[in-house]
């Protein structure tokens with residue numbers, strides 16, 4: 526369907542042993558039940574992005590931008606590293622510009638305080654990239670939503686927040702469409 530929304534669920538961490546794939550899979554499973562958009566996992570790690578400016582990185586930078594161009598909106602899966610987002614996510618954000626503009630985004634974060642500090646940093650960056658970040662923000666606790674900080678066992682209370690966040694991301698992604706055409 527030409528009008529269909531495509532939402533990328535962006536895994537924001539790349540280290541070996543990361544938990545972001547578990548969190549992203551959970552969000553996608555919830556999202557896929559809604560039948561209101563096409564959701565796909567977008568794993569930064571698979572793009573092997575060098576740091577912005579690397580003269581040998583053109584193919585990777587282009588592949589990343591091409592992927593972003595196919596998407597109407599985003600859900601960022603955000604790990605908190607040193608009270609901010611990961612370096613990998615910051616670099617991925619920096620490696621595109623127009624491709625982010627006039628799209629909507631939700632944030633699902635995790636950390637010892639639900640990843641709240643990282644999420645707030647991300648909101649500032651998204652403003653500069655003209656991405657409209659929605660209010661509802663599921664925050665996952667490393668203590669309460671993971672076993673041994675590694676196996677994701679989300680509490681049931683997060684389900685409603687994920688769905689309301691997706692309602693907002695889809696509504697704004699659709700509303701901003703005329704500005705992207």
Ligand SMILES: Cc1cc2nc3c(=O)[nH]c(=O)nc-3n(C[C@H](O)[C@H](O)[C@H](O)COP(=O)(O)O)c2cc1C
Nearest residue numbers: 538540542543544545604605606607608636637638
């Ligand atoms: C370099 C580094 C810094 C971290 N700093 C914080 C922090 O400031 N606050 C916090 O709540 N958790 C912090 N953590 C814990 C991470 O949030 C936790 O390990 C989480 O699982 C990381 O996400 P990932 O497994 O997807 O990489 C840090 C972890 C790493 C590797």
